[in-house]
Amino acid sequence: MTFRIDRRGLAAALAAACVALAAPAALAQAPADKVVRLLVAGPPGGSLDVVSRLLAEGLQKELNQTVVVESRPGAGGAVAVNDLLQAPHDGNTLVVALDALVSEIPHIVKLRIDMAKEVRPLVELARGGIVLVGNPSVPAKTLAELVAYVKASPGKVSYASYSAGTISHVMGLQLNKAAGIDMAHVGYKGTPPALVDLMGGHVPLMFAGIPNAVPLIKTGKIVPYAVSLPQRSPNLPNVPTFAELGYPQLEALVWIGLFTTPDVPAAAQTRMRDATLKVMAQPATRERLREFGLDAGQPRTADELTKSLRADHERVGAVLKSIDFKPE
Incomplete structure (x- = not known):
């Protein structure tokens, strides 16, 4: 796993019982003609790419949809997020990125967008340290x-x-x-x-x-x-x-997350989150993550992930402010 940011280039339970019971029906109604795009905020072959391909393989079966992985490195994730914002906000285009997308990048690079407002974390896919x-x-x-x-x-x-x-x-x-x-x-x-x-x-x-x-x-x-x-x-x-x-x-975690936009319909967010959690909970997926040096992510809710990102953003910002660090 490469926890890398190029400064010049400028980046709970699985589900409540009632949701779990409703999931099969929701998945059965999946629009099979719609392609799911996973925009990877990192280069091919890196940890984000590896995790994205594991997820894509499982989602294709769970959702009965074609899932493609597209590499969108650059600007600490801003390139991937820009593509996400330009795509239809229907839940079929998502970004796979490090938590640094929200917690660190805004302190490092001058961005035209507010990452915390433009993206919403759906699932913690994997974690490391x-x-x-x-x-x-x-x-x-x-x-x-x-x-x-x-x-x-x-x-x-x-x-x-x-x-x-x-x-x-x-x-x-x-x-x-x-x-x-x-x-x-x-x-x-x-x-x-x-x-x-x-x-x-x-x-x-x-x-x-x-x-x-x-x-x-x-x-x-x-x-x-x-x-x-x-x-x-x-x-x-x-x-x-x-x-x-x-x-x-x-103490600090570094995690890889699946991100969407806040305005995607709630039903679409729930559908993608439930399917993703199911894929990432599979023993085979967890073992492959372990072989790559990663632990499986925890089933924290989207609100819990958002709260965590906000706290990490404030903590990192306070430390960098103490040395008068300025973004480029």
Whole structure:
């Protein structure tokens, strides 16, 4: 999974019982001649693309409709959202994007639209987290040792993020404040170049997406210190959470969502949400997500997801404001 934003390029239950009983009838009346379009706010081959194709495969069977996946990378998701807004608002065109679409992008890039008002999250498809990793040459094997090492060299130890203004940047700022240390930030244009420099020793630390880091951790090319998830990652069971180590403020989820527009008819939103939840709950789908380093999303309601995005947007904004960060 690549939690990547190109700054220059500028991105509860499954259903109540009564809804569940009504779903088969709704699906049976699906307009088979209508094509469902999943607009992916990321490049082909990335995590958003992989999750979208898993979803498309299942939706095609559930909805009895043709489902196509269309890559729409650029502008941190704004390109995909622009296409969504121009399409008929009938529920058959949706965007697959990171939660950063609403929580981070508005702080990073000057947009002509208000993401929080233009899009509505329907379903949390998959979730992951961030892991603090280091080059093996760093003389610290635990987070406590790392904090002591950084304190001994204030301003001389740097950390990489996959893009300035993103959660991988913000988490470093939060650790600085919580631990009383002074790591310098080095922003990159995506995860791959940052990991290359990390392995090469050009930057000693990085806050990286767990799926990207797991293969390198398992081969010993980088060393993990802590993960941002509420519980330990099944992919890194021996790596503690930040909360376990005394830094609960560094708990953070990164999730992939299915987004629509708020004005899509409620019945169409319910139909798509119910079908999507059914697909994502299938054991085979969950296993394929796990193989890719992701956990299945939780069946949070659209209102719960909206509330979460609003809270994350405010939290990220407050941290960035503290360093006088300005959007491009």
